[in-house]
Each structure stands twice: as structure tokens, then as C-alpha cells.
Amino acid sequence: MDQTPTALFDSYESDFRHIVDSIKEKLEASGTGEQRKAALRKVEIELDEADDIVSALEIEIQGIPQSIKSQYLSRLKQAKADLTRYKKLAKDVHSQQSRAELLARTGGGVTSDDPYGEQSDRARLLSGTQTLEDGSRRLMNTQRIALEAEEQGTDILRTLRGQRETIENARNTLQTADSNIDRASGTVKRMIRQMYKQRIILSAMTVFIILLVIVILYFRIIRR
Template identity: 30%
Template sequence: MSQVFEGYERQYCEISANLSKKVTSATVLDGEQKKQKVSEVAGGLEDAEALIRKMDLEARSLPPGVKATLLVKLREYKTDLNNLKSEVKRIASGNANQAARDDLLDSSMATASADQRARLLMSTEKLGKSSDRIREGRKTMLETEELGVSILQDLHQQRQSLLHAHNNLHGVDDNIGRSKKILTNMSRRMSRNKWIIGTIIALLVIAILVILYFKLTRRSST
């Protein structure tokens, strides 16, 4: 594994743990203290996001085997960072919603009727429901992104398998070609040997006939 990536990873884990503690403490605070704590967390999130980008660049510059492992870890860190961002936004929006609700109630209590106050309360409830739907939409988007990354990894692995199979088939074709050449050479040698053997046999037959001829001519002369 890259030492540079490990250094960024250690820094991110420290920042993430510190931010988680601050987010937890911010949930029990009120007023200016809560705003200050949320502001500190927002600054830390920027540092964590910068480290994520550095880890991403470092991982993509490494060999494929190492890169795939580091990108899996990097997705987990991105998910962790997104969860922290969502939690901070929830706390911040909770402050804004509460402040807006208090202002609306304070300004209307003195002059508005009971029906108007009911409508104001209904509006604040709709605002809360809208915030919940937005959070659910963000969660669905993150899950879809993770699924897309997983599919891309599967396609990459399948492509590597196909390339490996293609290389194996190419090697088999080369072996078949060499075997064909060897068989062709053997066939040529067998044909040449056949002609040589046939010629030798023909010469032997001629020699035997010549010998028989001379023997017969000698006998007839005696």
C-alpha cells in the first residue's frame, strides 16, 4: 500500500473522529454555543474533504490491483464524510427551523387569532416534513451512487476476465499452428522416404533381373 495514502488516511481518521465528537456535543447545546460548534465542524469538514480528494488522486495513480482495494476504502470514507455533512446540516437546519418557528409564533401571538396560529403551526409542520423528504432523497442518491460504483467494478472485473480468456485462446491458436507445421513436415518426409524406398526396390529388382539374365545366358552357352 502507498505510504502517502496511509498518511492521508491517518489524518482523515483523526479529523473524522474529532468531528464526530463535536457533532455529538453540538446536539446538546443551544444558541450561540451551538452555532459556534457547528461552524467549527463545518471548517473541519472542508479539511476532511481535501484529504479525501488527495487520497483519491493518490489511489488512482497506483497499479490496478492496489488501486481497486484503496478505492473501496475510499468509498467508505466518502460515505462517512457524507453522513457527517448530513448530520451537520440537520443540526443547522434544526436551528434555523426553530428560530423561524419562534419568530413566527412571537410575532403572531400578539395580533393573530386562534385560527391564524393554527395555520402557522401547520406551516411549520409542513416545513419539517419537507426537510425529512430532502434527507431521504439525499440518502437515496448516496445509495444509488454506491450501487453505480459497484456495477462499474463488476464490469471492470468481467472485462479483465474476457481479456485473459482472449489471451489464452491466442496461445492455443499459436500451438495449433505449430502443430500443423510439424505434421506437414512429417508428411513431406514420409512422401520423400516413400519415393526413396520405391527407387531402391526398383533398382534391386533390375539388379536381380540382370543377374538372372547373365546366369541364363551362361547356361545356354554351355
Template identity: 35%
Template sequence: MSTLDNQSATELFQSYQSDFQLVYTDLTQKIQELPSLSSVQNIPSSSRGQYNSQLREYRSNIDKAKRDLKRIVEASNRSDLFGVRDNGSDDIALDQRQQLLNGTASLERSSQRLRDSQRIANETEHIGANILTDLRGQREQIMNSRNTLMEADGYVDKSIRTLRGMARR
């Protein structure tokens, strides 16, 4: 690579680095301004589905960007480490390495999906526990109302008997 190509690549890298710093600073500032967005439980249920789908799409886009960035970094590191190879036997080894790296990346993505699923299951379990607690309270209210009604019914029966007795006299 010539000195001019190196200088051009260095300038391009510095440009990317400054762009990244600006975007990262802006993103960090915006995240700090927002309330916790780990879930959309405080959003009315009528619009919660829309926001959940948007969050899933955003997470998917972020994951795709991470995979692309990781692939580019790996390719760059690989070319820096091994250089450009021209003979066929090295291509087979490189293909095998690439398959291994792809398998590892796939395994990491699957592990991340499992972690996300576990997190969602925990959130669901927490919500279910809250619902059961609410239902228990409502059951107690219904039982108390039923007991009060039965007591009032007993008083009504007693009053009817008293009035009948008074009518006979």
C-alpha cells in the first residue's frame, strides 16, 4: 500500500471516528433524558402493542448493526493478521476459519436470544404474580360482600317473622 493510500485511509478512519463520537454523545445524552424504557408497562394498553412492535424492530435493527460491525471488524482484523493470501490451500483454511467464526457468531446470537427470552419470561412471571395478588384481593372483597349480604338476609328473615307475629296478635 502506498503512503498516499495509507494517508487517505487514516483520514477516512479519523472521519468515521469523529462521526461515531458525535452520534455516540448524542445517543448517550438522549438516553439520559428519557425515563426507563425497559418495558412499556406504563403506556396505555390500547397503544402498548404498537410501541412493543416498534421496540422489537429497533432492537432488531441494533442487533443487525452490531452483527455487521462485528463482521467488518473481524474481516479487518483477519486481513491485518493474515494479510492477503493468493494460494488455494490457504483459501480452504480461510474458508474453514470463516465457517468457524460464522458458527461462533450464530451461537452468540442464539445465546442472546435465550437471554432475551429469559428476561421476557421473568417479566411475564412478575406481571402474573401481580395479577394473582390483585385477584386474591378481589376474591376477599367478594367473600366479604357475600357474608354481609347473607347477614342482611338473616336480618330480613327475622324482621319478617317478627312482623308476622305482630300481625297475628
């Protein structure tokens, strides 16, 4: 599976565009009766799927690097605008369908003595089967999103665990270095004290030699 930061965003966006095209095709298609109702019911299901995908896009965009994030924000904004537009269009089509059915009923539009006959039952059965298939596909898609989110969560936890270990190792290294510096500082201080002691000893020896020379000269020259 592609592990680039934008792979899942691109995949979700592709699914979104496919669903939007399907919604557009159904809303623009002509039809009446049960066939039209079935198409509008499927549009409602697909709008819910598109809404879920937009939510997934909002999650995925958080992990996109800042250097390229602006263009993906624009694409997310466009997806939201398209979803809002088709929701409104679907609502308008529903209203038109309801008005047409109302006019048909009030104007004596029912021409069959059995509006729930064999053909109507078959249409409802086909519509129910289609709805069930759409629900199953939506459930599978939701499950896929959940599994991918779980996988991402696992990767994030693994990364955080590695960063924690790195920080702990760095802290241990700093503590070791601090201990070494303390020992080195103690050694330097001892060396400095030793140097001062040697200087004092050398100074005392120098003074002693000078005094000794003076005493010798005194006894050799003056006492003679």
C-alpha cells in the first residue's frame, strides 16, 4: 500500500468524485414513478457516503506536510462545495417529485385500478434489493475507513514510542556527559591545587638557597 502522506487523501477524493458523478447522473436522469423514487433513495444513500468521505478527507489533511497542504485544502473546500450543491439539488428534486405526485393524485392521475399490482411490487423489490446492496457497500466502505484509521493510529503510536526512546537515550547521554564533566572538573581542580603547592615549594626552596648563599658569603667575606 502507498505510504505517501497524500495517498489516502487522493484515494478518498477519487471515491468522492465517483460518488458525485453517480449522484449527478441520477439527478439529471429522466423517469417517473417507482423507478424515479428508487433513484432518489439511492441518491440519499450516496450523499451520506459522500458526507462520510468528506469527514475522512478532513482527518487525512491533518497529516499532509505544510509545503503542499494549501493545494489539498483547496481540493477539500471544493469537495465540500460540491457536496453542499448536490444536497441542495437533491432536495429540490425531491420537492419537485412530491409536487408532481400531489398534482397527479388531486387531478385523478391514478389510471389503474390496482396501483400496487405486480409491476409495482417488482419495482419495490428491485428497489429494496438495490438499497440493501448500497447499504452493504457503505458498511464495507466504513469498515475500510475504520481499519485504515486503526492502522494509522498504530503507526503513530509506534512513531511516538520510538521518539520517546530517542529522548530517553539522549537524556541518559546528557547525564553521562554531565557526570564526566563533573569528574573532569574535579581532576582539573586537583591539578591546580597541586600546581600551587609546587609553586610554594619551589618558592620556599629558592628563598632557602638565596639565604644559604648569603650566609656562605657572609662567613667567607665578612668574617675573614
